[in-house]
Amino acid sequence: MAALFGLSYGLAIYTRRTTALHARFMVCTGLTLIDPIVIRLLFRANPTPSWNDQWLTFGLTELVFVVLIWLDRHSQGGRTVLPVMLLVFVIAQLPALLGLTNAPLWQAFARWFASVQLT
Numbered sequence: 840m841a842a843l844f845g846l847s848y849g850l851a852i853y854t855r856r857t858t859a860l861h862a863r864f865m866v867c868t869g870l871t872l873i874d875p876i877v878i879r880l881l882f883r884a885n886p887t888p889s890w891n892d893q894w895l896t897f898g899l900t901e902l903v904f905v906v907l908i909w910l911d912r913h914s915q916g917g918r919t920v921l922p923v924m925l926l927v928f929v930i931a932q933l934p935a936l937l938g939l940t941n942a943p944l945w946q947a948f949a950r951w952f953a954s955v956q957l958t
Contacts, residue, residue, distance in 0.1 A: 843931050844871040847924070859917030866907065867924045873900045897932045901925065 851864035874896040881892045904925040911921055934940055940949070 840871050840874055840931075843928060844868060846927070847871060857917075859914070860920060863911075863917050863920035864924075867920070867928075870900055870903060870928075873903065891936070891938075893932070893935045897928075897936060900928060900932075904928065 847864050847867040847870075851861050851868055854860035854864060874893070877896045877899060878892055881888065881895070904921060908921045908925065911918060934945060939945055
């Protein structure tokens with residue numbers, strides 16, 4: 840999600856002079872926050888879930904995307920941003936949804952990413 844946030848924000852800044860594109864990329868930046876907020880609320884309500892809560896949080900994000908795409912269907916400019924970003928989000932979310940985050944390669948990547956000084 841951090842990478843999606845950075846990608847969306849970077850594209851929003853890159854397209855800041857094209858209002859239609861900039862606005863849609865900024866919306867995508869905000870959509871990356873649905874998962875961490877909702878997952879924390881779910882863990883507060885049930886610290887030991889019996890199923891993968893990521894399905895709900897990612898599904899909620901995709902539902903918002905679909906609604907926005909439907910609302911954006913008559914727009915003149917920037918109509919391709921949301922469908923493409925939906926695809927990017929789904930691809931980025933697949934490792935967590937399919938349980939691939941327990942694989943040794945992913946764990947090594949996670950340890951490396953955690954060691955990077957971001958501040």
